[in-house]
Amino acid sequence: MDNEILNVKNLYFDYTDTSVLRDVSFTLKKGDFLGIIGANGAGKSTLIKIILKILPFNRGEINLFGEDLSKFKDNFKIGYVSQKANSFNSDFPATVREVVMANLYSRKGLFKRYTKEDNEKLKKVLDKVGMAGFENKLIGKLSGGQQQRIFIARALISEPELLLMDEPTVGVDAKSVKQIMDIICELNKQGMTIIMTNHDTPELVRVSNKLLIFCEHGNGEFVSRNDLTVAEVNDIFAGKRVHHHA
Amino acid sequence: MLEIFQYGFMQKAFLVAVIIAVIAPCIGTPIVLKRLSAIGDATSHSALAGIAFGLLLGINPILGAVIFSVIAVFGIELLRRVFGKYSEIATVVVMSAGIGLTAVLSGYITKGSSNLNSFLFGSIVAISDFEMYLTIVLGVIVMVVSMLLYKELFFVTFDEEASKLAGVPVGAINMITMVLTAVTVSVASRIVGALMISSLIVIPVASAMMIAKSYKQTILLAVLFAELFTIAGLFMSYYIPDLRPGGTIVLLGVIFLVILSVITGKRRR
Numbered sequence: 001m002d003n004e005i006l007n008v009k010n011l012y013f014d015y016t017d018t019s020v021l022r023d024v025s026f027t028l029k030k031g032d033f034l035g036i037i038g039a040n041g042a043g044k045s046t047l048i049k050i051i052l053k054i055l056p057f058n059r060g061e062i063n064l065f066g067e068d069l070s071k072f073k074d075n076f077k078i079g080y081v082s083q084k085a086n087s088f089n090s091d092f093p094a095t096v097r098e099v100v101m102a103n104l105y106s107r108k109g110l111f112k113r114y115t116k117e118d119n120e121k122l123k124k125v126l127d128k129v130g131m132a133g134f135e136n137k138l139i140g141k142l143s144g145g146q147q148q149r150i151f152i153a154r155a156l157i158s159e160p161e162l163l164l165m166d167e168p169t170v171g172v173d174a175k176s177v178k179q180i181m182d183i184i185c186e187l188n189k190q191g192m193t194i195i196m197t198n199h200d201t202p203e204l205v206r207v208s209n210k211l212l213i214f215c216e217h218g219n220g221e222f223v224s225r226n227d228l229t230v231a232e233v234n235d236i237f238a239g240k241r242v243h244h245h246a
Numbered sequence: 247m248l249e250i251f252q253y254g255f256m257q258k259a260f261l262v263a264v265i266i267a268v269i270a271p272c273i274g275t276p277i278v279l280k281r282l283s284a285i286g287d288a289t290s291h292s293a294l295a296g297i298a299f300g301l302l303l304g305i306n307p308i309l310g311a312v313i314f315s316v317i318a319v320f321g322i323e324l325l326r327r328v329f330g331k332y333s334e335i336a337t338v339v340v341m342s343a344g345i346g347l348t349a350v351l352s353g354y355i356t357k358g359s360s361n362l363n364s365f366l367f368g369s370i371v372a373i374s375d376f377e378m379y380l381t382i383v384l385g386v387i388v389m390v391v392s393m394l395l396y397k398e399l400f401f402v403t404f405d406e407e408a409s410k411l412a413g414v415p416v417g418a419i420n421m422i423t424m425v426l427t428a429v430t431v432s433v434a435s436r437i438v439g440a441l442m443i444s445s446l447i448v449i450p451v452a453s454a455m456m457i458a459k460s461y462k463q464t465i466l467l468a469v470l471f472a473e474l475f476t477i478a479g480l481f482m483s484y485y486i487p488d489l490r491p492g493g494t495i496v497l498l499g500v501i502f503l504v505i506l507s508v509i510t511g512k513r514r515r
Contacts, residue, residue: 052411075413082407092279095406095460102401106412111394138459158412 002029004066005162005193006051006186011060013046020046024060026212028195033188035204036197037233038214044197047212048166051195052080065161078165079155081148083170086149090140095124097135100154107158122193125153129183145176152183163187165196181207202230250484258347258378259370259437259491263476265385266434266446271468272392273426274447275461276403285322285424286444288337289431291344292318294440296432297365298351304460307365308377311435312384315428316466318344368439368492370480382432388426395419437476437493446472449499456510475499 006028013021020043028034036044049055051062053069062069065077104118125130129149134142139150148168155163165184169177185207188194198204205211213236250256277285293311300310318340325336352362364372392399401409402419410416427447434443454467479495 054407054411072296073413075411078411080408080411092404093455093458093461093464094400098400098461099404100406102397103408103412105397105401105409105414109413110398110415114397136459154408 004028005032005064006195007061007063008051009061009063011047011050011062012058013050013055014058021050021057024212026210028162028193028210030193031188031191032210033208034191034195034210034212035208036195036212036214037201037204038197043208044214045166048164048197050196051164052078069162076158077161079158081151081155081159081163081165081168083167088140092140094139095136096126096131096139096142096150096153099139099150099231100125100157103154103157121157121159125156128187129153129155130179143173143176145172145179148172148176148180149183151179156187160192160195162195165194167197167199169198169200201233203231205233216236248377250481253364255371255373256480256484257377258373258481262373262378262381262433263437263480264473265381266430266437267390267450267472267476268469269388269426269430270434270446271450271465271472272386272450273423273430275429275454275465275468276399276423278455279403279449282364283444283448284334284337284341284496285319285427286431286447287430288322288341288478289315289318290435290440290443291341291348293344293428293432293435293443294365295344295347295351297435297440298348298355298362301355301362302351306374306376306380307361308380308432308436311365311432311440312429314344316425319424319428323421355423365435366439366441367490368435368437368442368495370437370448370483373436377436381436384429384433388430391422391426395422399423404461437491438495439490442492442496445496445499447473449496449503450475453499453503453506457504471499471502475502 002096004027006026008027009025011021012019012025020041024043026034038044038048046055047070050057051064051069053072064072065074100122101114101118104114104121108114122135123132126134129152131146131149131153134146139147142150152168163184168184169180172180181203184194184196188207196204196208211233213233215236251260274286277283293315296310296312296314298306298310299314300307303310321343322336322340325339326403327334329335355362361372398409398414398419401412401414402416406416430447431440431443434446450468450472451464453471454464458464458467475495475498479491479498482498483489483491483494
């Protein structure tokens with residue numbers, strides 16, 4: 001179990017009168033890429049928010065890095081990228097440097113100042129997302145795709161081991177989508193564990209090695225991508241086919 | 247030495263004004279960027295009630311203002327939770343309570359009612375030694391806390407959700423910001439006047455946002471502008487008869503903001 005990053009067991013979540021997650025179970029090991037597929041409101045974002053401790057869950061068990069989720073405190077081990085570029089206030093006067101370095105908080109804690117080493121980290125992550133040299137630009141002046149790459153850099157600067165991404169390519173132009181997907185695949189190749197929701201099913205089937213499919217009228221189905229084609233994934237999603245857990 | 251500085255009351259006024267012009271934008275920047283500018287207004291009206299309360303009981307009015315405005319910010323925070331998505335109602339309720347209380351209390355002030363008036367629009371001749379020392383102490387506290395929590399304040403202001411995920415104690419930081427706002431408003435009410443202090447919190451920051459190239463620069467420029475408005479306002483009110491300092495400082499700020507927005511041609515959505 002040394003390589004186990006995340007273990008979700010029999011997870012249930014209800015909003016006041018709607019059952020959203022029912023009996024969801026899966027395990028991720030280091031280097032896994034989990035794609036989450038499902039219709040709007042199926043529970044994709046809810047699951048991510050539960051893992052991030054933004055939402056509490058009703059029943060079940062979650063272990064993160066071998067620790068019960070409620071006791072987990074190493075925030076720096078987790079990176080999160082949301083659909084930020086879409087809802088971002090472009091008039092906020094902040095530079096790329098200020099935005100990215102802010103996330104070093106999870107490593108540094110209260111009152112600590114930034115060091116030269118932190119500047120090196122900044123350069124490294126900006127380079128990783130193809131945004132080197134943009135340190136002093138105002139984030140509001142960048143394109144949606146560039147902003148989203150900056151938010152990926154912000155997640156990466158704390159050197160996380162698990163990266164959660166909730167539809168990171170929403171509202172981003174086609175060329176930037178490809179750049180962002182290439183960056184994510186490269187991170188995964190280097191050993192980072194990734195959880196990603198995306199409305200583009202074929203793309204998610206292509207890049208991930210594990211899939212969690214929220215069927216239209218059913219529970220989350222956890223499958224290994226290797227055994228399935230996109231058509232078969234769509235069948236599971238539509239409830240036409242039931243996949244048996246391996 | 248300039249004639250203006252030969253008077254003890256002007257030396258005090260300048261010292262207090264310089265301190266206020268540093269702390270108002272320091273605390274104003276996160277407040278404005280979080281779109282909470284109206285909190286300055288609600289707090290200042292509650293501070294006024296505290297001033298009236300102080301005058302009535304014979305305790306220092308600024309001390310009364312600090313107590314009442316701190317209660318006000320906690321009240322806003324509490325009511326915001328009650329009203330959920332309509333949280334701006336909380337600000338208006340607290341502001342109304344502040345004005346109402348001031349109106350009622352002012353009816354009972356027999357001596358020093360002109361003093362209450364001086365707190366409405368600001369006064370430079372009325373600063374006592376105690377108030378000057380209080381301003382220095384509270385001002386230094388606001389400055390030190392703002393500097394110590396600089397990176398946390400930025401993160402929470404820019405992206406509250408992400409800062410929470412990184413482990414920033416967001417609730418505590420928000421509360422500290424509110425208390426610092428209350429303290430700033432209270433100490434500034436003496437010179438600028440309780441009715442106008444929120445403009446000293448907002449206008450320098452709004453001006454800085456038009457030309458700043460970073461968050462840090464926004465704060466530094468806002469401090470520079472606030473110093474410019476207050477010092478110029480004090481000079482003008484000293485040399486031009488019957489010119490009140492508070493109003494002059496605020497109007498200088500508004501004129502500057504209008505000119506700057508014409509020059510930069512920046513349109514805000």
